[in-house]
Amino acid sequence: xxxxxxxxxxxxxxxxxxxxxxxxxxxxxxxxxxxxxxxxxxxxxxxxxxxxxxxxxxxxxxxxxxxxxxxxxxxxxxxxxxxxxxxxxxxxxxxxxxxxxxxxxxxxxxxxxxxxxxxxxxxxxxxxxxxxxxxxxxxxxxxxxxxxxxxxxxxxxxxxxxxxxxxxxxxxxxxxxxxxxxxxxxxxxxxxxxxxxxxxxxxxxxxxxxxxxxxxxxxxxxxxxxxxxxxxxxxxxxxxxxxxxxxxxxxxxxxxxxxxxxxxxxxxxxxxxxxxxxxxxxxxxxxxxxxxxxxxxxxxxxxxxxxxxxxx
Amino acid sequence: xxxxxxxxxxxxxxxxxxxxxxxxxxxxxxxxxxxxxxxxxxxxxxxxxxxxxxxxxxxxxxxxxxxxxxxxxxxxxxxxxxxxxxxxxxxxxxxxxxxxxxxxxxxxxxxxxxxxxxxxxxxxxxxxxxxxxxxxxxxxxxxxxxxxxxxxxxxxxxxxxxxxxxxxxxxxxxxxxxxxxxxxxxxxxxxxxxxxxxxxxxxxxxxxxxxxxxxxxxxxxxxxxxxxxxxxxxxxxxxxxxxxxxxxxxxxxxxxxxxxxxxxxxxxxxxxxxxxxxxxxxxxxxxxxxxxxxxxxxxxxxxxxxxxxxxx
Numbered sequence: 001x002x003x004x005x006x007x008x009x010x011x012x013x014x015x016x017x018x019x020x021x022x023x024x025x026x027x028x029x030x031x032x033x034x035x036x037x038x039x040x041x042x043x044x045x046x047x048x049x050x051x052x053x054x055x056x057x058x059x060x061x062x063x064x065x066x067x068x069x070x071x072x073x074x075x076x077x078x079x080x081x082x083x084x085x086x087x088x089x090x091x092x093x094x095x096x097x098x099x100x101x102x103x104x105x106x107x108x109x110x111x112x113x114x115x116x117x118x119x120x121x122x123x124x125x126x127x128x129x130x131x132x133x134x135x136x137x138x139x140x141x142x143x144x145x146x147x148x149x150x151x152x153x154x155x156x157x158x159x160x161x162x163x164x165x166x167x168x169x170x171x172x173x174x175x176x177x178x179x180x181x182x183x184x185x186x187x188x189x190x191x192x193x194x195x196x197x198x199x200x201x202x203x204x205x206x207x208x209x210x211x212x213x214x215x216x217x218x219x220x221x222x223x224x225x226x227x228x229x230x231x232x233x234x235x236x237x238x239x240x241x242x243x244x245x246x247x248x249x250x251x252x253x254x255x256x257x258x259x260x261x262x263x264x265x266x267x268x269x270x271x272x273x274x275x276x277x278x279x280x281x282x283x284x285x286x287x288x289x290x291x292x293x294x295x296x297x298x299x300x301x302x303x304x305x306x307x308x309x310x311x312x
Numbered sequence: 313x314x315x316x317x318x319x320x321x322x323x324x325x326x327x328x329x330x331x332x333x334x335x336x337x338x339x340x341x342x343x344x345x346x347x348x349x350x351x352x353x354x355x356x357x358x359x360x361x362x363x364x365x366x367x368x369x370x371x372x373x374x375x376x377x378x379x380x381x382x383x384x385x386x387x388x389x390x391x392x393x394x395x396x397x398x399x400x401x402x403x404x405x406x407x408x409x410x411x412x413x414x415x416x417x418x419x420x421x422x423x424x425x426x427x428x429x430x431x432x433x434x435x436x437x438x439x440x441x442x443x444x445x446x447x448x449x450x451x452x453x454x455x456x457x458x459x460x461x462x463x464x465x466x467x468x469x470x471x472x473x474x475x476x477x478x479x480x481x482x483x484x485x486x487x488x489x490x491x492x493x494x495x496x497x498x499x500x501x502x503x504x505x506x507x508x509x510x511x512x513x514x515x516x517x518x519x520x521x522x523x524x525x526x527x528x529x530x531x532x533x534x535x536x537x538x539x540x541x542x543x544x545x546x547x548x549x550x551x552x553x554x555x556x557x558x559x560x561x562x563x564x565x566x567x568x569x570x571x572x573x574x575x576x577x578x579x580x581x582x583x584x585x586x587x588x589x590x591x592x593x594x595x596x597x598x599x600x601x602x603x604x605x606x607x608x609x610x611x612x613x614x615x616x617x618x619x620x621x622x623x624x
Contacts, residue, residue: 183568184573209602210606211561211603238606256524290557293557294550297457298462
């Protein structure tokens, strides 16, 4: 049986750029409802300085509210040693380290060169990788294009992956941060990485900024990628394209795979209820999912319609 | 050089269900602007009784206004001999005959069984196919699912194609009328048809009702389909899912292919201006295209960013 892992990033990527604070209780409810859909892994927030991303100033309290959740890996973004310490003390079991292949983007994002970011990653890995029981994942931003630097060469991606792998990380996500990717480019960059680093598990993180996210998802699946980030409701947006579509919607990603007979373990009907919950409780959120607008197709009956007579 | 044909259906499929009349001049402007984008084939309307689709009551006048357009094949839907006569007398050079594989859908749509529709098609072909210089195309609706009958068996599709081909038609479009299709189903149905009828040119007509249209487009391309219907702005909607996304957007389809190096002959920048024109002149129209919201990516520069120093 073919199956894929869908990592829900709505609570983290979906909420981080929203310009109002979502009350802690509401975030906890959002995460609990997502977990009830069968999601097996979720990025719940970032351990960053509150002034950098005020949305996650309550992350300790949030984690308390969701710690008891079973059957779901809760991960968080940790930008530095301090974030890692805080995450560990909260009981977070999976760390996501994030940096951009593009110097221009990384500098604007975290005020560091990619080299400085990798040095940070090495410190964190040296301290936590071996005996803390922590799982590590690295997310490489702007792999498929950068709003400042334009196109990113595959060689630059390979070098960034190499340095990340050298730190001991074995799960690496390639991110189309601003929706510049297309299926051909997806294939080129992922295939080059898979070929060169067969020991690494690569995941995909696509944004639907220009409508291509599910086509990119399909192509990534076709070449062997089995881990996909997605945000329920298509939350997320892009700071460089106001009002644009956000992360690829979890419900559409699940729908794509399940309709093709590829198991996700996620109940799409329940995800649509979470969208309704979001719409009600966060009316300011930009829910861009077509599936949410249209609803699921009525349960298919298999009809050999050409044999039927005139409809009454 | 790989290339595809994109058939613009916005003036026909995009406007037919809009519940207000678009003034003739505006329709003519819309079509002229589309033609200026490099579109080589366009469905401009339907030769039906005005009471059936009031939007096209002015089709004769419309055709007068666009007849002088060069380098673009103007086609129209013709439901019967009478429609064919009218289309011919207007100087329309390509006829689209439309019926549904699903009895239930066909009956609701045109008050005929599919068998009666095929009989009509045979009459029209006998009268016009050989010596009128008219090109024929048949569009088979609900091939990938019907809002009434549910799933449609591939055998039923094959039989409908066979009867259509028997009338002498050599271009057949398989339509995902309500957005029930997924890449696996697209491959199954198209491949079965291509294998059984190698002499027929098959085209695809997808709706983005549930977000999967570009993934479906990609899969159809991968198995050899080279003709795709699309509507600028993603106009179209679905009468069975109010407020939902419509036809796959022409600008996103062109963007998908051109980004992959597959030529469409269409200027996507100009298409986005047509979207702006639509937004201004038809504010009631539902423009659902993400690419229109976000805009094109800035012109890519190829940067090996890992070699650059700290951004100033």
